[in-house]
Every structure is written in structure tokens, then in C-alpha cells.
Amino acid sequence: MADHIEIAGLKVPLIDTVRPEDQTDMFPYVKQTRKTEVLPKGWQKASNKRPLSAPIVYDQHIPVTLRDGVKIYVDVLRPHETQEKVPALLAISPYGNGGNGFKIYENTPFRVGVAEEKTSGLEKFESVDPAEWIPRGYAIVNVDVRGSWDSEGNLYIEGSQPGIDGYDVCEFIAAQDWCNGSVSMQGNSWLATTQWTTAVQKPPSLKCIAPWEGFTDKYREVCCRGGIPNKPFVSFIFNKTIRGRQKREDVAAMLEKDHLMNPYWADKNIDTTKIEIPIYALASYSSAIHGFGTVKSFRNAASTKKWLRIHPTQEWYDLYTPEANNDLQKFFDRYLKNIDNDWEKTTPVRVSVLRYNQVSKQQPLRDLTHSYSRPYRTHSSTCPSRNTRPRKPPTRRFTFLHPTASPRRLPPRPAVHPTSPTI
Numbered sequence: 139m140a141d142h143i144e145i146a147g148l149k150v151p152l153i154d155t156v157r158p159e160d161q162t163d164m165f166p167y168v169k170q171t172r173k174t175e176v177l178p179k180g181w182q183k184a185s186n187k188r189p190l191s192a193p194i195v196y197d198q199h200i201p202v203t204l205r206d207g208v209k210i211y212v213d214v215l216r217p218h219e220t221q222e223k224v225p226a227l228l229a230i231s232p233y234g235n236g237g238n239g240f241k242i243y244e245n246t247p248f249r250v251g252v253a254e255e256k257t258s259g260l261e262k263f264e265s266v267d268p269a270e271w272i273p274r275g276y277a278i279v280n281v282d283v284r285g286s287w288d289s290e291g292n293l294y295i296e297g298s299q300p301g302i303d304g305y306d307v308c309e310f311i312a313a314q315d316w317c318n319g320s321v322s323m324q325g326n327s328w329l330a331t332t333q334w335t336t337a338v339q340k341p342p343s344l345k346c347i348a349p350w351e352g353f354t355d356k357y358r359e360v361c362c363r364g365g366i367p368n369k370p371f372v373s374f375i376f377n378k379t380i381r382g383r384q385k386r387e388d389v390a391a392m393l394e395k396d397h398l399m400n401p402y403w404a405d406k407n408i409d410t411t412k413i414e415i416p417i418y419a420l421a422s423y424s425s426a427i428h429g430f431g432t433v434k435s436f437r438n439a440a441s442t443k444k445w446l447r448i449h450p451t452q453e454w455y456d457l458y459t460p461e462a463n464n465d466l467q468k469f470f471d472r473y474l475k476n477i478d479n480d481w482e483k484t485t486p487v488r489v490s491v492l493r494y495n496q497v498s499k500q501q502p503l504r505d506l507t508h509s510y511s512r513p514y515r516t517h518s519s520t521c522p523s524r525n526t527r528p529r530k531p532p533t534r535r536f537t538f539l540h541p542t543a544s545p546r547r548l549p550p551r552p553a554v555h556p557t558s559p560t561i
Contacts, residue, residue: 232286304336
């Protein structure tokens with residue numbers, strides 16, 4: 139078995155993926171087989187989970203052969219009592235199908251507000267709940283990417299290859315006899331990043347995307363933010379949350395080998411200027427790694443039909459609120475079902491204003507007339523920054539409090555650093 143893959147002309151080492159049978163911090167692994175069953179109205183995965191309000195057809199472990207011959211597996215959950223063809227909403231990630239996956243909510247204080255009874259347990263982590271969306275007239279397609287769980291191949295960590303695979307999955311799903319030929323994607327984090335990189339490939343059946351919080355430059359936004367390598371986080375996230383039968387791209391080794399920008403890292407910087415389909419993007423005040431990439435990609439996208447909502451809570455919590463689901467359905471209805479519902483009149487950029495001791499208020503960005511821009515000058519002896527030029531010259535010694543960095547002497551820097559608008 140190969141010990142490396144080639145990305146952008148560079149040899150990238152591979153490392154064994156933790157096997158599905160290792161259930162550390164995971165839900166019990168259940169090996170899936172190809173079958174179709176109907177889950178009846180009222181069905182519950184457990185007594186504390188959301189019951190189904192309508193019957194669901196559950197197609198499990200469907201093989202999809204990618205263009206290079208690698209076979210991956212998808213689950214399809216779709217309406218039962220209908221002859222009408224429906225659009226498909228894809229959830230593409232390595233986080234498991236059929237109830238497999240990382241126990242993220244159980245390991246997070248207060249489950250970030252996502253109560254057990256709020257979801258059915260059929261949802262892929264960071265994806266919409268089939269129990270919510272199938273009654274709305276959509277099919278949910280949960281995809282185990284190459285190299286994850288029982289899908290074949292080695293696992294690529296974002297970059298161009300997942301986008302190529304996403305193209306193939308879009309076209310496979312659009313050709314199914316239950317699908318109306320219109321496909322979109324949805325979800326947070328990895329699921330959002332995969333939307334951006336798939337849309338760049340321009341699959342004909344992908345009519346729109348809804349990347350709700352995801353980075354688009356793994357080097358600058360995650361692995362080496364501010365020029366400081368973040369190997370501990372990279373090692374943790376891929377060892378703890380991902381399972382597979384083969385090997386995976388060793389991002390931590392590449393970070394240690396060369397933490398400066400090169401073609402390998404450039405392959406993980408998604409050029410959203412190539413995206414022309416409608417976009418409904420989401421960002422928040424709470425995410426340290428998803429905000430910048432979302433806003434940057436939204437601004438750069440060539441699409442003339444794009445919307446951004448900046449919300450005040452946490453991405454997983456927001457994903458399951460009734461208000462967010464109703465808003466998202468209006469977007470999907472417009473571009474996947476061609477329903478004329480005045481979605482285009484939606485304000486292009488909506489911002490949640492955080493008010494002291496009051497419920498946050500959402501309003502159009504253009505209405506924030508009380509905001510202003512002002513240049514600030516930073517100075518090591520007068521922190522925090524102020525808007526007057528310092529009298530004393532700045533010191534030149536800074537200490538970096540980071541496990542992989544050390545104190546160093548820096549060259550002189552200009553004292554003036556004007557601010558720039560975020561949007």
C-alpha cells in the first residue's frame with residue numbers, strides 16, 4: 139500500500155486512519171449493509187429523540203463509483219407517500235452515516251443548546267435533520283467521503299480532490315429516479331467547506347449552495363493562522379473525529395515539514411471567484427475559524443445572487459432553530475423547486491446586533507448607520523491602541539506564548555495600522 143499521495147506536484151505522507159471499531163468518544167459502530175426500509179410515522183431512534191412526523195424511505199449503503207474507480211457509500215432519506223420527484227440536499231463529510239460518528243454534543247457543555255429531543259438521530263453531524271426536511275419536500279443524502287468509515291480509498295483533508303468527488307456525487311444523485319434533477323448542499327464546517335470546493339468544479343446539477351460556516355483557506359484560517367503552526371489542533375481533530383479503513387492525508391506532518399505557503403497549502407485555498415450559482419452563506423460571532431473564510435468567500439464569489447446572514451449564537455444551535463430552517467427552505471424552494479416566493483427581495487447581508495441585556499436584533503447591514511471607521515495606531519507601550527500618534531518609538535521585542543513558537547527579535551514595523559472594513 140502506498141505511503142504517500144501526490145497533491146499539487148508534492149508528495150504528501152499518509153498515516154493510518156483510526157479504524158471504525160475504535161469507539162473512543164464515538165457512538166457504537168454498526169457496519170451497514172445495502173437495504174431499503176420504510177420508517178413509519180412516529181418512529182423514534184430512542185425514547186428521548188424526536189419522532190418522525192411522516193414516514194421516510196431510508197436507502198442505506200448505496201455504492202457510488204467515482205471517476206477514478208473508488209467506491210464510496212451514501213445513505214438517502216426521502217419522502218414515502220409521494221409520486222412527485224424531489225430535490226436532494228447533500229451532506230458530504232467524513233463524520234459518519236447511520237448513527238455512526240463522534241459524540242460531539244455529549245462532550246460539549248449543555249450540548250450547545252441542542253437538546254436530545256430536538257433532533258431525530260438520523261441527521262449527519264453538522265447537517266440538517268431528515269425529520270425536519272423530508273416533510274418539507276426534500277431528500278437528504280448523507281455521504282461518507284472517500285477514505286472515511288467503509289468508503290474505499292485514502293482520505294483527503296479538504297482541497298481540490300473532495301470538490302472533484304463532490305461533482306461526481308451530485309451528478310449520480312441527480313440521475314436517480316426519485317430526484318427532480320436539482321441538487322444542493324448544506325451543513326456546517328467540513329460540510330460547508332466541501333460546498334465551496336464542489337461549486338468551484340461546476341457540476342451541472344448543483345443549482346445552489348448553503349455553506350453555513352466553513353473555512354476556505356485551511357492554511358491561513360486553521361493550520362497556520364497568523365503564521366503560527368497549530369499542529370496540536372490538527373492532530374486532535376483528525377484523530378478524534380474521523381474513522382476509516384485505509385489511510386488519510388497527514389496534514390500535521392506537512393505542517394511540520396513546511397509551514398510556509400507552498401503549492402500544497404495553495405490547493406486548500408478555495409478560489410470562490412469561479413462560483414456563479416446562488417449562495418446563502420452564514421457566519422457568526424462565536425466561531426474562531428469559520429467567520430473570516432465565510433465572509434471572504436462570499437465577497438469574492440462571482441455569483442450575482444448571494445446572501446449572507448451573520449447570527450449571534452453557535453452554528454450547531456442555529457442549524458436546528460425553526461427560524462433558520464424556514465429561512466433556508468425559502469432559499470431552497472426558490473432555486474431547487476423554482477417557486478416564485480420573493481426570496482430575491484431578501485436583504486443581501488443581514489447582521490445580528492448584540493444589545494446589552496436584550497435579545498439580539500437582526501437588521502440589514504446598510505441600516506447600521508451609527509457605525510463608523512477610524513484608523514488606529516498600535517504601540518507596544520500604550521496598549522490598547524489609540525488614535526493618536528505615539529510620542530515614544532515602539533519597542534522591538536515581542537514574546538509569542540505558543541508551544542511551537544519562541545521569543546524572537548522582530549524588525550521595525552510601521553506604527554500605523556489602519557483598520558479595514560470586514561464586509
